[in-house]
Each structure stands twice: as structure tokens, then as C-alpha cells.
Amino acid sequence: MHYISTRASSGNPPERKRFCEILLEGLAPDGGLYLPEYYPQVDGAMLTKWRGLSYAGLAFEVLSLYIDDIPAADLKAICDKTYTEQVFGTKEIAPLRPLESGLYLEALSNGPTLAFKDMAMQLLGNLFEYELARRGEELNILGATSGDTGSAAEYAMRGKKGVRVFMTSPNGRMSPFQQAQMFSLQDKNIHNIAIDGVFDDCQDIVKAVSNDLAFKRQYKIGTVNSINWARLMAQVVYYFAGYFQATTSNAEKVSFTVPSGNFGNVCAGHVARSMGLPIEQLVVATNENDVLDEFFRTGIYRVRTSADTIETSSPSMDISKASNFERFVFDLLGRDGGKTRSLFHDQLNSQGSFELGADPAFAMAAGRYGFVSGKSLHADRLATIRDTWQRFGTMIDTHTADGVKVAREHLQPGVPMIVLETALPIKFAATIEEALGQPPVRPAGFEGIEALPKRVTLLPADAMAIKQYIAENVH
Numbered sequence: 001m002h003y004i005s006t007r008a009s010s011g012n013p014p015e016r017k018r019f020c021e022i023l024l025e026g027l028a029p030d031g032g033l034y035l036p037e038y039y040p041q042v043d044g045a046m047l048t049k050w051r052g053l054s055y056a057g058l059a060f061e062v063l064s065l066y067i068d069d070i071p072a073a074d075l076k077a078i079c080d081k082t083y084t085e086q087v088f089g090t091k092e093i094a095p096l097r098p099l100e101s102g103l104y105l106e107a108l109s110n111g112p113t114l115a116f117k118d119m120a121m122q123l124l125g126n127l128f129e130y131e132l133a134r135r136g137e138e139l140n141i142l143g144a145t146s147g148d149t150g151s152a153a154e155y156a157m158r159g160k161k162g163v164r165v166f167m168t169s170p171n172g173r174m175s176p177f178q179q180a181q182m183f184s185l186q187d188k189n190i191h192n193i194a195i196d197g198v199f200d201d202c203q204d205i206v207k208a209v210s211n212d213l214a215f216k217r218q219y220k221i222g223t224v225n226s227i228n229w230a231r232l233m234a235q236v237v238y239y240f241a242g243y244f245q246a247t248t249s250n251a252e253k254v255s256f257t258v259p260s261g262n263f264g265n266v267c268a269g270h271v272a273r274s275m276g277l278p279i280e281q282l283v284v285a286t287n288e289n290d291v292l293d294e295f296f297r298t299g300i301y302r303v304r305t306s307a308d309t310i311e312t313s314s315p316s317m318d319i320s321k322a323s324n325f326e327r328f329v330f331d332l333l334g335r336d337g338g339k340t341r342s343l344f345h346d347q348l349n350s351q352g353s354f355e356l357g358a359d360p361a362f363a364m365a366a367g368r369y370g371f372v373s374g375k376s377l378h379a380d381r382l383a384t385i386r387d388t389w390q391r392f393g394t395m396i397d398t399h400t401a402d403g404v405k406v407a408r409e410h411l412q413p414g415v416p417m418i419v420l421e422t423a424l425p426i427k428f429a430a431t432i433e434e435a436l437g438q439p440p441v442r443p444a445g446f447e448g449i450e451a452l453p454k455r456v457t458l459l460p461a462d463a464m465a466i467k468q469y470i471a472e473n474v475h
């Protein structure tokens, strides 16, 4: 399997790379995102065989279709080590629970940081350790987080050989639970840096440090952001796992609803569907930051400025642009890299938007690719959390509530609807209290974490200070 950039075209011929080459890379050199040259197809016989596999076994089968530069026995060992009951809480890893008739929740949030990002990040940690050891190299991951991504990365990389994490976050702006999760880590290779500023300051610092190419090379700076293909590929697995749990034969179809921000999670659903998994619809659920809902309704993709990005009670979906969206548009345009480049590079940079409504390709988003969308507001979240608690005794988090609300608008008779549960309620306690008048359930093992000793360094919002801190801490 080779990987190409979404911006490759005849004027800009594709550089074909293997999996382990793109594993440690972010964007392709031409500014595009990596995708496999084609989507391997699954047939009925494969689905039947896969139906009986454990989650780790299923992960190995899916990953083997995309990775051919890691020996099979090693890849199998990595999958077995990653997807364990000990790390993810259940034997099923991603168990399906019925809510009302025809509607299911797929639990993806029982990993170490209680959000779905663990599903991919835990694998990434083991892949990084493996590949760095094989090359005899080291990597210093520099990131910015306002919550879920940073903690998932830290719990995936803690104690891993050859990797250090330098994670910046806006001082005092994460929830107390999220701060406790990250700052209580005592591993020597994990560095929490609280920045005297807001999230945008953290992101600007990461950009500034990464743009200093000499520094980047000398200190082997890398990232783990959501555009990494390996993360997306790992997420494909739970679409298969959800399908097998909701059906008894391969003749059945299901739909998925995905609480969405950067379009990483639902893009994995698009990949699964493109491989031949019988998915009827992929329902994109957004919050007040409705960049994606607007696109699927109108064909207009209009990125927001930071000033136009609203702070909501489902904060992990508060995005101004959807960083993985380019992958889907590349497929939608018949994999025309020149056209993709002109939309995402030229038009977005000059106008901040592009419009596909009049393009014949746009109709295929719904028709051929099964995409529909909807949006959920703060009041919808509260009502959905309350209703789900009162009628089913199930407490869901604010992001999952956005999913359940939008899923109900797209139910089709005879087609099970699976809502991906992207976090547990304890992470967003204030809104749960607002909805239910009682604090969220705290999973076992998280009692009193707010009182644990914290390991964090406070630095000014200044790239020089961060560079100096990294230079002093890479030994």
C-alpha cells in the first residue's frame, strides 16, 4: 500500500510513500493530507470471518490492509498489546448498548482518558515506540490542547521509549477534572506546560516553534494531531466492531451518527463505508459551530475566524475549520488533487470559503457517500441529557448528547442507528449538573484525582520560552 497527498496532481506529481514513512509525518510536503492510493475492499466472506474476531484481532485484519512495512507478527503483537480489557475496561473494547428501539450507543470512551481519542492514540503510542526503536531515533511531540487531545496523547506516550511529550494548555482554562488527569502524570517523558494565555496562544506557539526548521530538526519536533493517517485508520476498526454487534448477517445495513469537530472520527466512517462496510448513512452532528452542517446542507464550506468560534458546552467540537475535511472533498471530487489544492489552498486562503453547491459532485456527498448532517444547541444538549437519564437511566456526556439529538432526526425504519459515544459525562461535570441537578457518575479509579500532586510548569505565551524549556529537558 502506498500513500499519496490530497494535493497531488499532474502538475504536482504524487510522491508515493509507505505507511511507516507517513506515520511520523504531519502534513505532506505540498500541504495536503495523506490518503491510501485506494481503499481495500472487503467482501462477504471477509465480513463473515471478521464477525467472530476479538477487537484486537479485528484491528489486526483492518490494519494489515493498510500497513505492509511492519512484519505481520509485530503488527499482531502491537494490536494485542493495545486493545486489552485492562486498558479499555471491557472485553468488547467498544461495546454496543441499546437505547430506545433502533438506536444504539457505541461506547468508545472507556480508555484511560475517558474520551474516544484513546481508541486511536493508544495504538499510535505503541506504533511510535516500535518505529522509533527500529530506526534508533527519538521524537519530541509538541502540542497544544484545550482538553481531550492532550490528555489522550500523554496517556498514550507515557513511559514510552524514544518519545517525549511537551503539551501546552491555556493556564486555568481546562475543567478541573481535565487538569487533574494531565497534571497528575509523574512520568519523566511527559511535560505539562501551562501557558499564560488562551488556547490560540498555545497553538500559535506550536506553529512558531514548528516553523523554526533548524530548531525542529535539531530537537526532532513532531506532532500527534488529528490529521495523522494512523489515527484515522485506527478509528476505522470500531465502525466494523459496531456493525458486527448491531447485525447478525452481512445483508443488513446500519447508520452511524458522529459528534463532529475536525471531521477525523466521521472520516474514518467514510473510509469504512468506502471499503464496503454496509453503512447506509453517515450522520454528521455539530454543535453551534456548524461549519460542517452548513456544508452538507448547502455546499458552502466557510471557515470561521477565532472570534466567530463559539465557546460551547461541547467544547471538543468547538472548531473554526475541520482539519480532516480535505480528505473527504478529495474523494468527492474524484480524487482530483489539482482541484482540491485550488479549493483548500487558493480559495480558502484568499476568500475563507468555497462553494460546491452548483458542482455536480456535491450531490454525491449524500447520494453516493451517504452523508447527512444536523446541529444541536446548548438547550438541545440539556434536554437530551435529561431525557436519556430519565427514560433509560443512562447518563451521556454533552458531545454524545449532540449525537443522540441529531441521530433521532435521521432514523430510518429497519436501519439500526449507532451513535458514537465520544466522552464520559464526568469530563464535563458542570453541564451535567445543569441538566440533571446532580453530579455525574465518576468511574472507578478516578476518585480524588483532583487532589493528587500536580506536575506542571507555567510559562509565558512566548515561543522563545518554550524553545528554551524544550532544550533544557530533552536529556
Ligand SMILES: *Cc1c(COP(=O)(O)O)cnc(C)c1O
Pocket (backbone or CB within 6 Å): 115, 116, 117, 148, 149, 226, 259, 260, 261, 262, 263, 264, 265, 266, 316, 317, 399, 422, 423
Ligand atoms: C475530539 C472530540 C470530538 C470531535 O471529533 P473529530 O474527530 O474532531 O470530529 C467529539 N467529541 C469529543 C468528546 C472529542 O474529544
